[in-house]
Amino acid sequence: MGLKQTPSQTVGPFFAYGLTPEQYGYELDSIADGAVSDDRTAGTPIRIEGCVFDGRGDVVCDAMIEIWQADAQGRYAHPGDPRGSNADFTGFGRQGTGTDPQSRFRFETVKPGSTGDGNAPHVNLIVFARGLPSHAFTRIYFADEAAANATDPVLSQVPAERRDTLIAQLADSPGSAVYRFDIHLQGDAETVFFDV
Amino acid sequence: MTSPPFRPRDWSSHPSFIDPRADGYRSSALRGPTKPLVPIRQSLSELTGPVYGHDSVGELDADLTRNGRRNGEPLGERIVVTGRVLDEDGRPQANTLIEVWQANAAGRYIHKVDQHDAPVDPNFFGGGRCITDSAGRYRFHSIKPGAYPWGNHPNAWRPNHIHFSLFGPAFATRLVTQMYFPGDPLLKLDPIFTGIPETARDRLVAEFSIDVTEADFALGYVFDIVLRGRAITPMED
Numbered sequence: 039m040g041l042k043q044t045p046s047q048t049v050g051p052f053f054a055y056g057l058t059p060e061q062y063g064y065e066l067d068s069i070a071d072g073a074v075s076d077d078r079t080a081g082t083p084i085r086i087e088g089c090v091f092d093g094r095g096d097v098v099c100d101a102m103i104e105i106w107q108a109d110a111q112g113r114y115a116h117p118g119d120p121r122g123s124n125a126d127f128t129g130f131g132r133q134g135t136g137t138d139p140q141s142r143f144r145f146e147t148v149k150p151g152s153t154g155d156g157n158a159p160h161v162n163l164i165v166f167a168r169g170l171p172s173h174a175f176t177r178i179y180f181a182d183e184a185a186a187n188a189t190d191p192v193l194s195q196v197p198a199e200r201r202d203t204l205i206a207q208l209a210d211s212p213g214s215a216v217y218r219f220d221i222h223l224q225g226d227a228e229t230v231f232f233d234v
Numbered sequence: 235m236t237s238p239p240f241r242p243r244d245w246s247s248h249p250s251f252i253d254p255r256a257d258g259y260r261s262s263a264l265r266g267p268t269k270p271l272v273p274i275r276q277s278l279s280e281l282t283g284p285v286y287g288h289d290s291v292g293e294l295d296a297d298l299t300r301n302g303r304r305n306g307e308p309l310g311e312r313i314v315v316t317g318r319v320l321d322e323d324g325r326p327q328a329n330t331l332i333e334v335w336q337a338n339a340a341g342r343y344i345h346k347v348d349q350h351d352a353p354v355d356p357n358f359f360g361g362g363r364c365i366t367d368s369a370g371r372y373r374f375h376s377i378k379p380g381a382y383p384w385g386n387h388p389n390a391w392r393p394n395h396i397h398f399s400l401f402g403p404a405f406a407t408r409l410v411t412q413m414y415f416p417g418d419p420l421l422k423l424d425p426i427f428t429g430i431p432e433t434a435r436d437r438l439v440a441e442f443s444i445d446v447t448e449a450d451f452a453l454g455y456v457f458d459i460v461l462r463g464r465a466i467t468p469m470e471d
Contacts, residue, residue, distance in 0.1 A: 039322045041460045043247040044437050045430040047412040048259075050397060052345035056335025056361035057399060064344070066301075066361050069290055069331070093264035100347075106283060106405045116282035118237050118404070130284035136347075153278050162279050162405055169261035171249035171429050173410060177279075192274050223265050233242065233271035234280050234406050 046173065049166040051100050058102065058134040074105070074131040074147035080124070081110025081148030084215040086178060086206060089142050090135055090165065093224030099141040101167035103221075105131045105178075112151030112159075149180070149215070158186035158193065165221060165231075174231040178219050181207045196230050203229045238466040239276040240406045241322060247437075249429040259425040260386050276406060283405035286331040288365050295363045298334075298376035299452075302344075302359025309355055310339025310377035312452035315413070315440065318370040319400065322463030326370030333399040334374060335361045341380030350382050375452060381420055393420035393427065402461040413457045414439045 049057070059066035075083060086105070090098040108114050109124040129150075133143040150159045161178040179187050187193055193201055206217035221229050251266030253259040274280075294301040299312055319327040337343045337360065340352040344360050360379075364372045381391050395412045402409065414421060416439055421427050427435060437460070446454025 039241070039463060041320060041322050041324055041463075042434065042437065043244045043322065043462060044409060044411055044459045045434045046248045046409060047397075047426060047430075047438070049399075049410050050412075052337075052343040052348055053335065053397065055344055055359070056333055056397065059361065062346070064359075064361070066359070067292065069286060069333070069363075070284070093268075096264075098265070104408075106279070108279075114278055114282040116285055116404075118282045119278055128284060155277065157277065157279075160279070164405070164408060166410055167265055169259070169263075169265035170251065171253070171259060171262060171266075171426065172243075172251060173408065174251070174267055192277075195274060196272055224268050228267060228269050230269075231267050231271050233273040234276065 046171060048168055048171050049102055051168040053102055053166070054134055054136060058132060061134055061137055068132070070128070070130050070132040072131055072133045072143070072145050074107070074129065074145055075127065079127050079148050082215065083146070084149045084217060085144060085146050086161065086217045086219055087142050087144040088219040088221060089140065090167065090221045091223065091225070095225065097141045098167055098223070099136050101135045101165060103133050103135070103143040104164045104166070105145055105147075105161050107147065107161040108150040108153050110148050110151050112153045114153070152186065156189055156191055158183050158190035160190070165223070175234045176221070176229055176231050177204055178206050178217075179204050180217060181205050200230050203227060237281050238464045239281065240404065240462040241465050243462065246431055247434040253425060253429050255425070257387060257425065259429050280406040281404050283401055283403065283407070286365070286401065287329060290331060291363055291365050296374040298358070298360060298362045298374065301362055303357045306357050308338070308358035308377050310358075312375065313378050313455060314373065314375050314446060314448055314452045315396065315455045315457055316371065316373040316446055317457040317459060319366050319372065319402070319459045319461065320370055321461050325463070326366070326368070327402055327461060328366055328368045328370055330366045330403070331363060331401050332366065332372050333363045334376075334396055336376065336379040336396040337382055339377050339380050341382035352380070352382065378415070378453070386425060391420050391423070393418040393424050398459070400459060400461065407461045409459070409461060411459070412438060415455070416440065416442055
């Protein structure tokens with residue numbers, strides 16, 4: 039090891055035309071957005087939505103959320119996954135919180151399968167925002183996977199009283215599976231963030 | 235065969251979540267996590283990440299002097315920015331996507347919520363992207379961004395900078411940062427820049443290079459970027 043890591047800096051308030059241009063109505067193609075899956079994607083369609091809250095409990099309307107997940111069979115679309123990837127599903131989504139009237143992020147995707155080794159189904163997530171000089175990693179687990187969650191090796195490293203901050207709750211929405219996952223940057227309900 | 239894990243984020247190189255200084259980066263106070271990060275063992279979830287190739291970059295994406303033109307050329311000093319993306323062991327990070335965004339020469343972002351009273355340039359968009367080659371090298375053309383005022387403290391000005399977003403080989407190597415320009419008197423006054431541990435700050439200041447400078451066209455800057463390396467040196471095939 040001879041070189042030192044390049045320092046992180048905040049994404050700032052004006053990332054939208056560079057990183058999420060189509061969502062915000064700018065004339066540049068987006069490399070990813072909130073539609074992670076489409077009608078042809080194998081698996082159970084779900085939506086994951088939520089808000090980002092600051093230490094005062096105010097909603098953060100200039101955050102950017104990225105998610106990275108396995109497909110319904112638990113495979114990542116990456117050469118590092120030895121099981122071979124699903125070419126139709128990138129598993130990557132990106133959304134700013136500045137276009138929804140309630141400042142939500144929303145991802146249309148499929149429920150990920152278990153990646154093996156006792157891992158419960160989960161979605162990996164990064165929060166970027168003005169006011170965050172370094173980005174924050176967390177994970178979304180699913181409330182209806184209680185048995186798998188109970189033995190997940192990452193969840194089991196989280197203090198029991200904080201595990202709920204990582205569990206998306208199934209909302210009551212007829213006809214489609216909507217999971218609610220709010221991110222609290224600070225406060226009593228502060229989301230668990232990982233040193234990945 | 236699963237890849238070896240990445241070395242941890244080096245917190246002696248990165249700014250802390252909450253700026254502890256009284257005259258620091260104010261908006262971090264209510265946004266930075268306050269509880270210690272929970273360490274986890276890297277699994278496939280962290281060792282894999284989105285893959286973007288040359289097909290994800292359009293013809294003009296790496297030329298910000300051309301990708302926003304409507305009726306003429308953008309105003310300002312043309313620049314060319316190049317460098318290598320490496321890991322901590324000096325290994326080139328090939329085929330990695332870099333996204334950039336910046337203010338125009340007058341210090342105004344095209345972003346709709348930028349209220350700074352400086353002119354928008356109808357021929358400058360300010361966003362683009364490029365992919366590193368097999369040697370980890372990237373290159374894009376642009377206009378030198380202007381400084382602009384912000385509300386952190388009275389008479390606060392951001393130094394000239396270009397925002398960079400990089401993926402690297404995995405979700406764990408994700409990096410968003412900013413490149414600054416040498417000799418900028420605003421650097422030592424900028425709490426975002428000085429929020430970086432002192433010994434690491436210079437890594438974000440590009441070097442002017444007459445060799446990279448394109449005669450009669452654009453001033454050249456070199457900015458190398460180092461992402462997390464592997465904790466174990468993989469065996470060479």
